Amino acid sequence: MSIKAFAIAAITLASTASVASATSYFELPRAQSSGSTVDLGLVRAEADGVVEIYDILTGAEGTLIGTQNVRAGANADVRINTGAPVRRDVVAVLKVDGEVVASEIFRVNR
Numbered sequence: 001m002s003i004k005a006f007a008i009a010a011i012t013l014a015s016t017a018s019v020a021s022a023t024s025y026f027e028l029p030r031a032q033s034s035g036s037t038v039d040l041g042l043v044r045a046e047a048d049g050v051v052e053i054y055d056i057l058t059g060a061e062g063t064l065i066g067t068q069n070v071r072a073g074a075n076a077d078v079r080i081n082t083g084a085p086v087r088r089d090v091v092a093v094l095k096v097d098g099e100v101v102a103s104e105i106f107r108v109n110r
Contacts, residue, residue, distance in 0.1 A: 024049075024094055024101040032108045036085050038066065040078040040092055040106070047072045049096035053080050056089045056105065065090070 027042035038053050048071050055062040066080040080092075086108050094102040 024096065026092060026094070026102060026104040030106060032086065032090070032106050034085050034087055034108055034110055036082050038080045038082060038086060038090055038092070038106060040080065041076075043070055043075045043078045043094060045070045045072055045075065045094060045096060046101060047096045049094055049101070051078060051080065052093045052095065053082060054091050054093065055086070056091050062088075070094070 023044060024046045025044050026040055027044070030039065030041060032038055040051065043051060048069070051068045051070055052064055053066040055065050057063075065084075065086070066082040068078060068080045070078065087110065089108050090106050092104050092106060093100055
């Protein structure tokens, strides 16, 4: 393989890996029971980060009620303990390097 062909293959592989790993999301918004644990299911993060759970007040982020570190890639069965029963809808915010890369509202069944 020539140096030029090797360089093209390396660039192609690097750009494909970057595109595939640049996606961060919560698998599905789910209805939650009114308990002290918020079950987020699968969380995919483009790099190591943190999920923060906020109590929603009047449609905006309210009080921070729980956090959980996540690693790069797929994080299955992510559950966050809030310390007290959750009685309102919450928003989960995924941050990587301090930047918000995904957010999702989770409805709480009352």
